[in-house]
Amino acid sequence: MTADLAPARARERFRAGLSIPTSGWCAGYTQANLIAVPREYAWDVLLFSQRNPKPCPVLDVLEPGELGGAILDGDVRTDLPGYRVHRDGELVDRPSDAREYWRDDLVAFLIGCSFTFENALLGAGVPVRHIEQGRNVPMYRTTRRCRTAGRLSGPLVVSMRPVPADLVETAVSVTARYPQVHGAPVHIGDPAELGIADLDAPDYGDPVRPAEGDVPVFWACGVTPQAAVLESRLPLAITHEPGQMLITDARDTDYLL
Amino acid sequence: MTADLAPARARERFRAGLSIPTSGWCAGYTQANLIAVPREYAWDVLLFSQRNPKPCPVLDVLEPGELGGAILDGDVRTDLPGYRVHRDGELVDRPSDAREYWRDDLVAFLIGCSFTFENALLGAGVPVRHIEQGRNVPMYRTTRRCRTAGRLSGPLVVSMRPVPADLVETAVSVTARYPQVHGAPVHIGDPAELGIADLDAPDYGDPVRPAEGDVPVFWACGVTPQAAVLESRLPLAITHEPGQMLITDARDTDYLL
Incomplete structure (x- = not known):
């Protein structure tokens, strides 16, 4: 059962090429939206998130060169089931591996996802x-x-x-x-x-x-910043495929008030 | 009674030179910590706040050239009772008006203050x-x-x-x-x-x-970023005098869950 998988095992499957929505996967572990932008736009994204905390609750930020972090013992470029690549306001690719497009100056934002509370709803x-x-x-x-x-x-x-x-x-x-x-x-x-x-x-x-x-x-919804980078025609943004989230190593209960 | 003052009236007194702790002032209105840094350090401050949300809850950010904003119908350089000016890890001045030190490239962070919930405690x-x-x-x-x-x-x-x-x-x-x-x-x-x-x-x-x-x-406590700019020896940071807060036009209940 995918609900019982450990996050590292799930990420292994996605790294191997599986592309699938992650709702219901790894029960009890926090899922996250991804948005990665060149460093020169990172301030705007972080400030946008601060000003719109309901759609854009920032769980963590990976600075240039960081591929994992406090809530991800993995590689943000490969461990999601699917990615979207946006250039100048156009969706240009939907790869299952983002390494081809990743750059050393990208800052990656991990943003909270409502899948996190679905287990509590159930x-x-x-x-x-x-x-x-x-x-x-x-x-x-x-x-x-x-x-x-x-x-x-x-x-x-x-x-x-x-x-x-x-x-x-x-x-x-x-x-x-x-x-x-x-x-x-x-x-x-x-x-x-x-x-x-x-x-x-x-x-x-x-x-x-x-x-x-x-x-x-x-x-x-954490897809909000994706819509913003499209509308605002940022030169480059790499995001998750909506519904195909990053499964982190954080527990849902870490975000329970 | 200072508890019954409107924020604009309180800020008028501080602008005129009164320096005094603001606990208990303007009951029902949100008080805020101030930290203003040159734009090149603003990313670090915003990220520090994101990573330490308990001491550094960001209520608003005033970008370079903005002296007021959504929760402040006033002037952040003059409307606090007291300021501290930090240079290269040293506290160099404690003016009651910060205009002498303010620069056009400063980004000002308004950070939540526990005085906000004191009225609820009472x-x-x-x-x-x-x-x-x-x-x-x-x-x-x-x-x-x-x-x-x-x-x-x-x-x-x-x-x-x-x-x-x-x-x-x-x-x-x-x-x-x-x-x-x-x-x-x-x-x-x-x-x-x-x-x-x-x-x-x-x-x-x-x-x-x-x-x-x-x-x-x-x-x-929202003085946490002051301690950080001192320890980290930022070239310039202008903050409030601890306890002498910015009284904003936001209501405490805006921050009530």
Whole structure:
């Protein structure tokens, strides 16, 4: 079972070429978004994160030349299932290994991911539909704007989980206890209020089928800085493939309030 | 009563020259630590803060040329009661107005302050001895080390409040709800465990008299980056005088979880 794997074993598989969403993998271990940019843009990214802590909670920063760190006993260039390479506002490649594009002057940000609290949701009896359905979580660009930082601006990106109406309050209180991995939802109910026209057409990830009586619940998403580097046309940014996260050696409970 | 003043009125007095600790001023408004450094060291300070969020919760960053911002409708160079100017690891001046030393390339960090939750402590029935005694809060350099960031390293600095033994639990749970302004205590009880030899000889602020049955309770303190710029011998850093904070226009409740 992938849920029972140790992070190092999971990363071994990804390093060997497996590309797959990581929701449900390595239960109890923290998953992270990746965004790596040239050093000259690192200040803007760190400041953007500080100004938009809900979508961009920084778990760690790897400085130029560092490939692992306090929460990663591995290699950030190879240990994710999938990467995206962005140049001048275009998505130019989706490799399963980023070494071809990596440069010595890249600063890598590891940003909290809502997969971290899914295990706690399940433990509290809240079903997680996309795990049930073996799919990636659906993610959407919204019409809410992030606070700008230097060259970086962009929309808030959210992930969505359909939650049975009588468990929405539980989902809120469970996730509120994880402020470093997006915390409580940013919106509950009508997707139109976030400018989302069609839940079946996510901007990232897969559509997910709600069950009868489910309400859509939206959390801030660590794909937000990806949308910002695209919109802001940074010359180079290497990120994870949405839903295909870095599985770190940190424990979910490290981020439990 | 200074507790009832609006922040703009308090800042007016400080701008006019009043130098005084701000604990208890402008009840309900958030107070902040200041650290301003040349742009070339700003990355290290922001990364140091990210790596040491308990002592260094960043509330806002003013970029070069910005003298106010989202939480300050004023002038960061004049609106604090007192400043410290540090050069190459030495404290060189303690002016009540920093304009003489300010430079256009300075980046100013506004960092959360535990004065923010003192009003909540009082509201929960926890006495705050240094307010009762009309003194500055006592602060101590500890033997705990912060995580290093680039050129910046230093000790954890803590503030101490004596709390009646039967109210320690209340003090913990009240302050835990303010994670952006240092949150729950880092230590309760024996000061020797933090390497503090004598509570009556604080490194910053004033000694405070405990009442019978009080236990010393220690919170991470926003003076921590001051200790780091001194130890790390940055060429220039302008900070607040410990205990003489920037009173912002943000509400304490903005930082309540």
